[in-house]
Amino acid sequence: MFIPTLENQGTDEQRAKWLPLAKSYKILGAYAQTELGHGSNVQGIETVATYDKANQEFIVDSPTLTSRKWWPGGLGKTANHAIVHARLFLDGKDVGVQAFLVQIRSMEDHQPLPGIEVGDIGPKVGFNAIDNGYCAFHKVRIPRGNMMMRYAKVLPDGTFVKPKSDKLVYLTMVRVRANLVESFALTMAKSTAITTRFSAARLQGRTPDRKGEFQVLDYQNQQHVLFPFIAISYAAKFAARDMMARHNTAVKIVQSGDADFGAKLAALHAVSSGLKAWLAETVSDGVESCRRLCGGHGFTQSSNLAHTFAEIVGANTFEGTFDVLVQQHARYLLKILAGAKTLDTSEPATQFLSKIMTYADPKLRCKAQTSVDFGDLKLLVEAFEARAGRVLLALASKMKGTNNDGNACMVLMTRVSTAHTELMLMEALMNGITTIPSGKERQATINLCSLLGVWLITKSLGDFRQHDYLSSQQADLVCEQVVLLLPIIRKNCVLLADAWDFSDFELNSTIGRYDGDIYRALVKRAADEPLNKTQVPEGYEVYLKPLIQSGL
Numbered sequence: 151m152f153i154p155t156l157e158n159q160g161t162d163e164q165r166a167k168w169l170p171l172a173k174s175y176k177i178l179g180a181y182a183q184t185e186l187g188h189g190s191n192v193q194g195i196e197t198v199a200t201y202d203k204a205n206q207e208f209i210v211d212s213p214t215l216t217s218r219k220w221w222p223g224g225l226g227k228t229a230n231h232a233i234v235h236a237r238l239f240l241d242g243k244d245v246g247v248q249a250f251l252v253q254i255r256s257m258e259d260h261q262p263l264p265g266i267e268v269g270d271i272g273p274k275v276g277f278n279a280i281d282n283g284y285c286a287f288h289k290v291r292i293p294r295g296n297m298m299m300r301y302a303k304v305l306p307d308g309t310f311v312k313p314k315s316d317k318l319v320y321l322t323m324v325r326v327r328a329n330l331v332e333s334f335a336l337t338m339a340k341s342t343a344i345t346t347r348f349s350a351a352r353l354q355g356r357t358p359d360r361k362g363e364f365q366v367l368d369y370q371n372q373q374h375v376l377f378p379f380i381a382i383s384y385a386a387k388f389a390a391r392d393m394m395a396r397h398n399t400a401v402k403i404v405q406s407g408d409a410d411f412g413a414k415l416a417a418l419h420a421v422s423s424g425l426k427a428w429l430a431e432t433v434s435d436g437v438e439s440c441r442r443l444c445g446g447h448g449f450t451q452s453s454n455l456a457h458t459f460a461e462i463v464g465a466n467t468f469e470g471t472f473d474v475l476v477q478q479h480a481r482y483l484l485k486i487l488a489g490a491k492t493l494d495t496s497e498p499a500t501q502f503l504s505k506i507m508t509y510a511d512p513k514l515r516c517k518a519q520t521s522v523d524f525g526d527l528k529l530l531v532e533a534f535e536a537r538a539g540r541v542l543l544a545l546a547s548k549m550k551g552t553n554n555d556g557n558a559c560m561v562l563m564t565r566v567s568t569a570h571t572e573l574m575l576m577e578a579l580m581n582g583i584t585t586i587p588s589g590k591e592r593q594a595t596i597n598l599c600s601l602l603g604v605w606l607i608t609k610s611l612g613d614f615r616q617h618d619y620l621s622s623q624q625a626d627l628v629c630e631q632v633v634l635l636l637p638i639i640r641k642n643c644v645l646l647a648d649a650w651d652f653s654d655f656e657l658n659s660t661i662g663r664y665d666g667d668i669y670r671a672l673v674k675r676a677a678d679e680p681l682n683k684t685q686v687p688e689g690y691e692v693y694l695k696p697l698i699q700s701g702l
Contacts, residue, residue: 151326152179155233158321158401159249159298168251180222180229180254182285187216190474192235195247197287199236199297203308206294210236210252210287218267218286221468226270226283230255234287238297238304245310249298254285265290276460315412320419321401326469327422328393334429335386337462338436339650341455342380344662345440346647348447349376351666366443367643373636375443379436380639380646381602384595385575386429388582393422413494420482421499424571427475430465437462447661447668452675454659476567477556483542483566484549499574502535509539516620521631527580527596530603533620534576537613538569569613572606594642601635604628 153172156165156179171177188194196217199208212218219225225232231253238248254266262268267286274282297304301313349367357364366372400418403411441448441455448455466472486500494500508514516533518524545562552558579599586592607614607628614620620628639646654664660671676682687694 151181151322152231152233154322154325155181155249155298156251158325159300159318161299164251164295164298164300177231177257178224178229180225180232180283182219182222182225182232182252183235184219184221185216186218186220186284187214189221190471192247195235195237197234197236198239199234199248199250200239201294201304201308202291203306205291206306207291208238208250208294208297210234210250210290210292212286212288218284220271220284221282222285223277223280223282225254225268225285226281228281229283230257230260232285233298238310240304240308240310248302250292251296251298252287252290252292263290274464276457276462276464315415318404318415320415321397321404323469324393324397324400324415324418324422327426328390328397330465330469331386331393331422331425331429332390334433334462334465335383335390336650337458338379338383338386338433339647340652340657341437341440341458342376342383343647343650343652344453344455344657344659345376345443345448346380346644347663347666348444348453348661348668350644351661351668352445352447367640370633370636372443373640373643374632375439377598377601377636377639377643378605379439380643381579381598381605382429382432382436382575383650384582384598384646385579385602386433389425389575389578392578392581393418393425396421414497416482417497417499420479421574423470423475423482424479424567425574426470427472427479428568428571428575430462431472434459434463434466444661447672450660450672452660452672454657454662473560473564476564477560479567479570480542480545480563481556483570484546487542487546498577499570502538502573503542505535506539506543509536510543512617514617514619516614516624518624518627521627521634524604524607524628524631525600525635527576527599527603530600530607531573531576531580533607533614534569534573534603536619537610538566538573540617540619541565541569541613565613568610572610576603576606590642594639594646597635597639597642598646601632601639604631604635608632 153169156168156172160168168177172179183192183195185195185197187196196214197210197212197219199210201208219232219234222232231251234250234252235247236250238245253263254268255262265288267288268283270281270283294304294306301318303311305311346367349372350365352366353363354366355364356362396418400411400414403414437455437459441453441459444453444455447453451457483500486503487506514536516529518529523529541562545559545566548559548562549556556563576599579602583592583595583599586595611620611625611628615622615625648664660675661668663671681687
């Protein structure tokens with residue numbers, strides 16, 4: 151986030167000065183926002199930056215134990231500069247959190263500068279290749295020009311110039327989340343590619359004629375778990391493409407000075423919050439499911455699935471925790487619902503609210519008559535729209551009944567965010583399908599989209615059954631359609647997993663080899679294990695030999 155912050159929040163002069171240095175690795179930057187005592191609550195940040203008018207400098211200070219920066223990637227041992235978020239004080243008045251560029255270490259010998267206390271926070275569950283660090287500031291002085299001043303400004307005399315919108319800070323965050331959605335897609339795709347290849351190569355269990363063994367990929371339970379995650383990888387890929395396009399459009403709107411940019415940024419922030427929360431949880435669960443599908447071989451480090459899980463599970467926390475993001479997402483939808491009469495129909499994420507009165511009708515029913523009807527993508531999207539609309543209306547009613555007590559409505563907020571995010575993913579995959587030329591590839595992707603839709607419905611049947619939008623018979627038909635789609639997708643599942651064109655080097659998996667020669671790879675990896683370089687282990691003479699040769 152260091153370079154994106156310079157790009158989005160720096161003035162032309164600041165960008166000209168620092169971006170070439172950052173992009174050529176002359177300065178190595180970290181993004182220091184999270185503190186020991188505050189993470190998601192950015193407004194609770196305790197680090198302060200007090201403006202000294204006489205010297206035209208900011209004095210950056212960590213006044214409490216909990217105000218030290220904690221978790222920034224690269225800060226532990228690598229970074230020599232950081233974007234530091236601190237509360238800005240002007241003439242004793244707190245004017246809010248702003249971003250400052252602070253040099254952390256010497257450019258000559260990499261030692262911490264005077265007043266800087268910095269180090270690594272220690273081992274983590276995953277991401278141990280990243281030196282997440284801590285940093286405390288003790289009255290560190292930086293020039294006035296080191297505050298990011300593209301939007302908010304501090305003039306030499308200490309006058310504070312407010313930004314046009316407090317939502318401008320969303321730009322960097324949204325870009326990072328768009329990149330995260332892309333990384334979720336790739337992580338899910340890599341894990342399903344490994345699992346699909348393993349499942350095709352692995353033979354287990356006798357066929358009915360007793361003449362051979364089943365490919366594990368032919369077992370219905372294997373397909374039932376694996377195939378929806380293949381679909382999710384595609385949906386996330388198209389959602390990421392859409393997110394990045396919307397981010398780039400938002401940047402142009404901001405730069406043009408369009409008066410409506412605040413609303414666009416708020417929508418983009420809400421959408422990115424929902425997608426990040428849902429995909430982080432679902433993809434980390436999906437990677438673990440893939441590991442289990444690969445049996446004992448999936449438990450080895452050489453499968454690369456255990457390592458992938460350890461790396462991705464942290465995404466449930468960094469760049470916004472699940473519980474916070476779903477609240478932000480749901481509150482945005484509540485706000486748009488309240489102004490539904492003047493709904494901005496150009497905003498794709500909330501177009502479904504134009505039919506809110508239709509969803510409010512308790513007589514509204516799904517039109518499906520057979521299980522095959524649930525293969526109709528338009529019917530599926532209508533079902534997801536109705537579900538999102540009804541859950542949102544329920545939240546609005548409960549918020550009103552509890553006098554807007556958000557804590558009393560958090561569970562329902564989670565359902566709203568989940569419902570809307572799943573609608574957006576279905577729409578993203580459907581829109582992505584339109585970019586695929588007609589033919590077998592397009593039909594295979596349509597089948598994936600159908601599976602994603604009915605599978606997601608089965609995961610939240612309570613929402614769809616509420617008010618009898620789906621009857622109990624239709625609920626059975628949905629479950630039936632999931633099973634009917636499995637053998638259809640089985641025909642192309644290896645091609646769908648391989649379509650990402652990952653090399654063996656990228657997958658780094660003994661059981662996910664393109665040539666299917668998984669057993670030879672496992673044997674070779676074991677032979678190359680450092681522990682096998684000697685036959686007699688350390689400690690034999692001291693511990694094992696006396697025990698074996700004793701007279702006891």
